[in-house]
Amino acid sequence: MIASSSLKNRRSAWLLVLVVSVVFGGMSACWWGETPLTPMERLHRDGELVVLTRNAPTMYYERRDRWEGFEYELASAFAAHLGLKPRFVVKDTTAEILAAIQAGEGHIAAAGLTHTAERARTYLFGPPYQTVQQQVVGSRRLAVPEEPAELVGASLLITGSSSYEEELEALRQQVPRLTWTSHMEMSTEQMLEEVWSGNVDFTIGDSHLVSINRRYFPELRVAFPIGEEQSLAWVVNPEMADLLPELAAWFAAYQGSGALDGLKERYYGYVKIFDYVDTRTFRRKVERVLPRYEALFRDQAVEHGFPWTLLAAQAYQESHWNPNALSPTGVRGIMMLTKPTAEQLGVEDRADPAQSIQGGVRYLTGLHKRVPETVQEPDRTWMALAAYNVGFGHLMDARELAVRAGKNPDLWRDLKHVLPQLSQRKYYKTVKHGYARGSEPVRYVQNIRNYQNILERLGRMSPDEDEPVTVEPERAQ
DSSP: HHHHHHHHHHHHHHHHHHHHHHHHHHHHHHHOSSSOOEEEEEEEEHHHEEEOOOOBTTEEEETTTTEOHHHHHHHHHHHHHHHHHEEEESSSHHHHHHHHHHTSSSSSEEOOOOOOHHTTTTTTEEEEEEEEEEEEEEETSSOSSGGGGGGGGSEEEETTSSHHHHHHHHHHHTOOOOOOOTTOOHHHHHHHHHHHHTTSSSSEEEEHHHHHHHTTTTTTEEEEEEEEEEEEEEEEEEGGHHHHHHHHHHHHHHTTHHHHHHHHHHHHOOOOOHHHHHHHHHHHHHHHHHHHHHHHHHHHHHOOOOOOHHHHHHHHHHHTTTTTTTOOSOOOTTTOOOOOHHHHHSSSOTSSSHHHHHHHHHHHHHHHHOOTOOOOOOOHHHHHHHHHHHHHHHHHHHHHHHTTTTTTTHHHHHHHHGGGGGSSSHHHHTSSOOOOOEEEEEEEHHHHHHHHHHHHHHHHOTTTOOHHHOOOOOOOO
């Protein structure tokens, strides 16, 4: 009886020790900060923002010795705001990205993702940052359809598990015979190339992707839009819901500061106007004419610090690389120099390609140095090009008009909106240098940016070239 009581007492004692150990052990863990971290706490502990994206010109791509892309820069800015280092994880398709973000492989998915009602039932979207519209795209070898019913019987290839497929499912209620093929492994860019190459009749793409790719594949034609305009937005890891308020506040501030508009200007500001004939002619001359002068552009690029593709693009805009070009106003040569300017630069023969290119680049370099030092790149280069076209005095007049209008004279996106005012009497009468065809330098810069981008996309560059302009600005006196 005594032995049994003693055994019970020992068991009770061990149970008490166990309970006390668990309770005090848990309290100790609390006291020593060993409670599980929240997702946001883990994010800051790890020190990096993992971004899921795609390898594409509008998103994330390697340009010579660094990475660029609209989504890359936007996500990098958000990571910097959080005090984190961005780490980009590339997936091949939208479907893979959406599956990966739901599986917790990243913190955000930044890949030009369309915010649709169907997707919103499953995914956690951040604030919208861009508006696009889906477009049916064909090629010039086929008649262009005007409505969905005319797609019946044609081959239509789209990206699988995409917003395009959602729209087509809705359209099929109106056109029951509408059919298409979904490909899970191909991107929109690849689909557009398939149409261009003639392997398929039609595809569907978001308007901003179509605009960019038409410059590389000029035979592409937009048939008609489908559905309403839609917003692009990031998708957030479902375990990171606490990130949404921070993301919304940052986006509001980023947009309010004008930084978002600046980013859109950099990546999309030169692709709004498409000229099929001009783009096709340019690509043909890249192969047939440019090789004669490429070494001259490269030599001047090394000497003056500009990308050679920029100089070649400017020369094409000036003369279509014709050394004998002559305008009614007397400007002449590949770089279309006036006689007084040529004499000032020491150019004896404006029709000589080497002299013209050397003189033109020296002139551009001088303008680049004269642009006020408050102007940063790439706006500095765009303003120097505008001055090459319209004159430095008119550029400064436009800067004055920008200030009067409450715009920033150091930003090209603001300046290009006031330059056309120089042709309106109520404006040009109030500035020093008077009338100018102010719309011309806007188109001039836009075309040069377009040509340069096509040259780079076609691979007309060396792997060791560097992009930033290194011309030193003159100090204010």
